[in-house]
Amino acid sequence: MKAKGRKWHWLALLLVLGAALGFGIPRLMPDSASAVHPEHGMVCTTGPTFNLRASSGYVQTPDGNSVYMWSYQKNPGFFQYPGPTLCVNEGDPVVVNLTNDLPEPVSIVFPGQTNVQANGGPAQPQFDGGGNLTSLTNVALPAGGTVSYSFVAEEPGTYIYQSGTEPSKQVQMGLVGALVVRPSIGATYAYNDVSTLFNPDREFLLLFHEIDPDLHHVVELGQPYDITTLHFRYWTVNGRALPDSIQINNTPWLPSQPYSSLIVVEPYDAAINAQPALVRIANPGLANHPFHPHANHIQTIAQDGRMLKGPGGEDLSFEQFGRIVGSGQTYDALFKWTDAEGWDPVFNPVPVEIPGLQNLVFMDSAVYYSGSPYLGEQGDFPPGVTSFNQCGEEYFPWHSHALNEFQNFDEGFGGLATLLRVDPPGGCP
Ligand SMILES: [Cu+2]
Secondary structure, three states, X not given: OOOOOOOHHHHXXXXXXXXXOOOOOOOOOOOXXXXXXXXXXXXXXXXXXXXXXXXXXXXXXXOOOEEEEEEEEEOOOOOOOOOOOEEEEOOOEEEEEEEEOOOXXXXXXXXXXXXXXXXXXXXXXXXXXXXXXXXXXXXXXXXXXXXXXXXXXXXXXXXXXXXXXXXXXXXXXXXXXEEEEEOOOOOOEOOOOHHHEOOOOOEXXXXXXXXXXXXXXXXXXXXXXXXXXXXXXXXXXXXXXXXXXXXXXXXXXXXXXXXXXXXXXXXXXXXXXXXXXXXXXXXXXXXXXXXXXXXXXXXXXXXXXXXXXXXXXXXXXXXXXXXXXOOOOEEEXXXXXXXXXXXXXXXXXXXXXXXXXXXXXXXXXXXXXXXXXXXXOOOOOOOOOEEOOOOOOEEEEEEEOOHHHOOEOOEOOOEOEEEEEEOOOOOOO
């Protein structure tokens, strides 16, 4: 494991994050997030019956752009991207009723689920005039058509759901979401194995997706969709690009993008904080993404909704500091942040050479840097520099290491990235 990853070059990232990191009061929401930290962490829409609409709307990007999207939203509800995170329990009879507001047939497929029954809508398979397969399952016809899918959630884990109709268009347009099946031994476990116990107040989902705004524009205008011109310009985590990705759940200025992806933890402590965070990673998009979490490594425990165990039950989980998340794949990881050296300005003052105040150059007058190398301590800043650091917390970037994806329309840093926030023991006041 790496110890505290104090990489000063990443300071630059924190300095360009202009928008304030919210500690505000979230919008009242019917969905369940963590009871202790509703601002952060995975937001569940609970089933096992779900009513979704395939609809169009607009999302915002950090460079001030507004992009036409398709997505699944709750019915009734507001347009949101990505679709709601569907949470069910192992053994549940799941029913997903889909209504189509879009101008062409749409559907949903549930990779990893077995015996999915489709009721209503034209039956599969469907072909276009040229004999090409256009849909993997029954569709909801345009202008209010409906279809219903049902299956039993037989295996716990993290899954995706997405359009099974012309995926090169409809998945790219945003018809994606995540499905979480909780194991029968309890909701504080990721799988039916005691080694997968996690802190339920530290459960996170990171769902990756990509956007070509030009292709979205031609769809908005009703013009032909030419996949050969595909050129992604935006990359999102939970429907937002950095720095929007670190804003709280349901932040009011991103009304169509309700899900935060900020990871918030406190240092591992065998006595008071022994359980790891659970990070569910899902990639329903068209591209593969080499995801790189800074600070401690993640412990990858499952892939595509199956625990990493050998034929004799051997533990095949492993530590990683980089994880290529392929198109259509999911991973589950446990994560602990360890204050390896226990730096403390009084009791363990590990000498650190910090540049003098007058030598510090900030790219932006607003920073998240604490001004101190010690967790829970805050230092001084040059005149004119405002720190949004709350309590000496520390930030680490978790980002795509395909650096073209680490930006918003060629402006970095941004894109497929979020931050890990480490609060001092006991949390921020
Ligand atoms: Cu990195």
